Amino acid sequence: MSLREIKPGNRGYLYVNSHPAGCEAVVDRMWQRAADPVGDRPGPVALVIGSSAGYGLAATLVGLRTHRMRGLGIAFEAPATERRTAGAGWYRTARTAELAAGAGADFTFLNGDAFSDAVKEEAADRLAGRFGAIDLLIYSVAAPRRTDPLTGGVHHSVIKPLGTDYRAKTLVFEDGAPRIGELHLPAADEAERDATVRVMGGADWQLWIDLLQSRGLLADGFRTVALSYVGSDITAPVYRAGTIGAAKQHLEDTARAIDTRLGGTGRAHTVVAGAAVTQASTAIPSIALYTSILHRVTGDGWQGTVEQAAALWNQLAGAAGLELDDQDRIRLDGWELDPRVQAAVRAAWDRAATDTIATTADTAWFREQVGRLYGWDVPGVDYGAAAQTAVPWPGSPA
Structure with missing residues (x-):
């Protein structure tokens, strides 16, 4: 057992520690925003790759609570040590598992590098032994590096423009301002x-x-989706027209290749989500300012990851028709890319300056959202109390 008082340690948007009780409270809030179960029959067997953060976490929680999902979630999270807390995703996964068990869901979690052959084989073994063929695979992975299992080479991702340098406004916090x-x-x-x-x-x-x-683990009618993003013309030079955009284009090309390979036995799509404050998105230059402005413009029309995950699940479960664009991508970003919204965002972006930031962007909201990614700034959490940092991974001995 490791009880200690924890103080936030961060530089800008990067936090080096997380708060267990805060992460638990964040998951509880997301769970409460998900709708009550639909019917009483067991839901689809699903594999969620990247289940501890962002859209993957939201899809997991909505799938478990609303659609009685069964199956396996995969995440790659660091445990607590004598000097450091566990990763925020570790604590979020532990709480997700408790909520799933309380709801009677047959869902387990695997901690490991989803890029590796070993984790793929272990996941396949678990699914085969417990469920058999799966109905759905949700792929929601954002990583700074990947070891190629075929060559052993390590590749590092970068966030840069292509063709020309990128110069733009950015949101900076100095001494809290x-x-x-x-x-x-x-x-x-x-x-x-x-x-x-x-x-x-x-x-x-x-x-x-x-x-x-190859293992015979794809059920008839199998579906798979991978999360993608398009975003605004404002962020296009560093995102959709940059290195990440090249990767997203490859992801979308892969969806079409998988869809063709599945033939009549299944379908594959990318899902173009709307903007969100996630651990992955905060690493993208200028996204902080853009998202802060977007939130001020949309107000109650803002759709968080839970709302977007619910819309995705409704389409996958057949409660709503697939909203496909001309590239066969499922679209969840209509609220963000509405022309009136984007016109207002552009106007605010153009006039954004240090002396106008209070009226053009929700900067306090954005900073609070970043803190909550790591379990900080969550209302109702007693940060002065000692917290249990050595939380076991679900299914492992306490």
Whole structure:
């Protein structure tokens, strides 16, 4: 047992520690926002890759509570040590498992590198032994590096523009006060672009499908989706037209290849989600300012990860028709890319300056949301009390 008082340790948007009780409270809030169960029959057997954070976590919680999902979630999280807390996703997974058990869900979690052959084989063994063929695979992985299982080479992703350098406004917090700074990113070279595609493109998703198909673990009518993003013209130079955009394009090309390979036995799509404050998105330059402005513009029209995950599940479960674009992608971002919303965001972006930031962007909201990713700034949590940091992974001995 390891009880101790924890104080937040962060530099900008990066926190080096997390709070167990805060992470638990965040999951509880997400669970409460998910709808009550639909019917009383067991839900689909699903594999969620990237179940501890962002859209993967939201899809897991909605799937468990609303759709009685069964199956396996995979995450790669660091445990607590004598000097450090566990990763926020570790604590979120532990609480998710408790809520799933309380709801009677037959769902387990595996901690490991989803890029590795060993984790793929262990996941396939668990699914085969407990459930048999799966109905759904949700792929929601964002990672800074990937070891290629075929070559052993380690590839590192970068967030850079392609073709020309990127200069733009950025949101900076100095001593707790927001200001507008200037950002300059040099253009990526071909090697950096290719490495980012190898990490964040569709290669690993394809390997998962190949393995599960070879093991006979894809049910008739199987569906698989991978999370993607398009975003605004404002962020396009560093996102959709940059190295990450090249990776997302590869992911979308992979969806079409998987869909063709499945033939009439299943379907594969990418899912274009709307903006969100996640551990992955906070690493993208200028996204903080853009998202802060977008939230001020949309107000009650803002859709968080839970609301978007619910819309996705409704489409996958047949409660609503698939909202596909001309590239066969499922779209969840209509609320963000509404022309009136984007016009208002552009106007606010153009006038955003340090002396106008209080009226153009929800900077306090954004900073609070970032803290909550790590279990900080959550109302109702006693941060002065000692917290249990050594929380066991679900299914492991206490």
